[in-house]
Amino acid sequence: MAELNLSRVEMPRQDPLIRSQNFLEVALGYSATEALSEAARCIQCPKHPCTGGCPVGVDIPDFIKALRELDLASSSRILKNKNKLPGICGRVCPQETQCEQSCVLARRGAPVAIGRLERYVADWERRQDALELPLRLPPTGQKVAVVGSGPAGLTCAADLAVAGHAVTVFEALHVPGGVLMYGIPEFRLPKAIVRHEVDSIMALGVEVRLDWVVGNILAVDKLFALGYQAVFLGTGAGLPMFMNVPGEIFSGIYSANEFLTRVNLMHAGEPGYDTPLPMGSQVAVIGGGNVAMDAARCALRAGAERVFIVYRRTKAEAPARAEELENAEEEGVVFCGLTNPVRFLANARGWVTAMECLKMELGEPDAKGRRRPIPKPGSNFIMDVDTVVIALGTTPNPLVPATTPGLDIHPEGTIIVDKEGHTTKPGVWAGGDAATGAATVISAMGAGRTAASSINAYLKDPSDWPAIDQTG
């Protein structure tokens, strides 16, 4: 038996000092040689624990085997059989807590770099001239409406289209992709890749209608009246949370959603684009998650002189992926841990000039096991900043629940669903951040897939299900 290779092939990345000045992708991807030598590390163990660690159950050893045999077309087919968005997942999935964590090599050394290999195969496929489409079942004549074109909606739409249903995706914004377009920055997930993956789903016959705010323009009940037999809500968690401290409404203080939407979706500051990005030179980003890292790194690239991550716990407790924190620090973002803003100060024009912060210390672990931050009395100090980005998380947008009688939500705003994704309203499914609160792209895709299979079962034989109110 060959000796185990316990070190993974590193993926080349742009130099931190150069990349902090551009929006080009940071991680450059494997070359063919690198991909093959990393693929060779997979021992093709019989139990496939990696597949069990994947929320959509990708047949990981099989796609790696095909890659090793230089049959990239098969490799891509195996991957896309379970994951319609591999170019995206290869880049933004937290593999270290999913498939790679389950890899048998992880017990002795570095697990197989499954995410990097997934990315390699997806990028190969994208460069091919002809898109290979999966087999579609014959048309069923049944119509399904999908609300939201983020990862949950796209996955659900793709699965339903393959099953032969006519699928319409309603998107509120002017481009499809949801959080993949407005939230995740270009340097982590190039938009051309999102567009390619959306195109490949539209090539299945899925119709995407932009500029449709379901709820306002069209109520969910109206969708049934228009002949849709089932509805999937993948409306995400788009409502930004604020701190509710004095002065938070001053100019120069953004939600991470606004800041990232301006930069990513609206291309603020790029030549030829109209959206402005009013920003100073000293930027504080409040929060310790991936979105905070994204905002901080965008601020650097948009020309900020100094960018601080202000977080009330320490780096060890920060929910961001270790890799993202490291990327941010390498680029020059300064981490200010155990610090919590208690109010904002502004000049006569109402533009933020500083924030008053309290020093914190860590106390007993909370319900999630993270040590609780406790303010140190009298430790108040002033931090001079002229732009603030608040990245404390998001909750589901209330628009759809507010206009959909019978659709029940949890107190925190998430849509109540059963394990199949069915909501309390007959004929309506939901999944992704709208049902779970802000989570990962891949878990949203998993929820879209689960709901699609439940919708399929329902459309085959609706008689066992609660009747839909068609009075619309």
Add this chain to the structure above:
Amino acid sequence: MFKILAKEAISPTVNLFRIEAPSVARAARPGQFVMLMTDEQGERIPLTIANWDEAEGSISLVVSSVGHTTLKLATMQPGDTLAHVVGPLGKSTEIGNFGKVACVATGYGMLTIVPPAKALKAAGSRVFSVISAPSKSELLQPERLGEVSERLIVTTADGSAGRSGWVIEPLKELLVSEGIDRVMAIGSLCMMKLVSEASRGLKTTVSLNPIMVDGTGMCGACRVSLAGTPRFACVDGPEFDAHEVDWDLLMARRCSYPMEAACGESAYRCRSCAQW
């Protein structure tokens, strides 16, 4: 794509556009707005729906040429298309028989206040209106509001039409002479602020137009401090109780662009208003 069906210059700096947008026209209610992008690289800007025609599948928008996108719009012609129009967004105006309602408007508000005023009248309210402009040429089709009002008081700063002056004095007179029950104001921020001061004790609603990016509750750019609580104008509004609005903060936020140049201390002072 959303085709421009007609464009009418209704003052030296204001155009009235009629735009093909059937899904918006079908769902529009008084007081709601759309987000508009002239082209794929444009900004998303909010504009209140001034009128709609469900049969024709069109909406009307009043566009004052004041910023980058509105100036760009002013160069567009019938037959041209807008890349994106999404709406109707926001909550619609509360309509009912509220007794005597004073409708106060300046600028684009002279036209966007017409659908709510008309709906209020249809619901049994009696509408008394006050409008003002710097001069006669800047009055925006005053006959439209006149048609739904029992009385329309027109004022101009230079006295070139109607009474000489501004909206506050005639409003104060109306409040007393007619025994007004409720006030609705749409227009410049300083006008709405001063109306809210003049109408203390009377239910007063205003339609706010802060900076927005997505218009669907996602970004929070439009947050307004209402009785100390932040609310989003795009989904909780755009109409709010005037007496709960923190006007100074709202004015400062409106002045977020650009950071230095145009927004000196006087930038959010309304040019047609002597009170600042």
